[in-house]
Amino acid sequence: MAFTSELTCIYSALILHDNKVTVNEEKLNALIKTAGVTIEPFWPSQFAKALANIDIKSLICNVDAGSSAPAAAAVVSTAAPVAPEEKKEEKKQEESEESDDDIGFGLFD
Template structure:
């Protein structure tokens, strides 16, 4: 599952590629800002570096192929620690919300 930050960067990179514009950190930031999306500042840099020497056409065409594309693997391996941290935070939040169950703090108690 991707985060809003990842989705914003992916969409921006695809827009730039579709317009035959080189994917850079600044151009990703400009599109994301124009869309009114707030993201963590490291994402555009991460995506720009991961896509710097990659043929995006072959990456797009090989999405459904059996093997993994090198750029996709690079982005996933760089994003994995961040995603794991986000999941930990979500789980902690869910646990803290669940801990009030049965204590008479519900809306319908």
């Protein structure tokens, strides 16, 4: 239920921001009530407090701005050792498939 409540508040805040309405607890509650969604009553107040001094547009535009370079470096550093092992496993699987063909019959023959 908490996940649904969080998503409801997030979408409500985005709708209010998109319509250039100030995001506050009263507006969030009104939108949620109009949508007919039941959530725990503390969520709108928490989101209103969290978004009170934040520029939502910059938050949306910069979601992944700072973390892409370290994440890319982590992917590159872990991808190099994994690739040769995968190739070995693929060769073993191919060999085992070939050995099944040598028997002279298959699963659907």
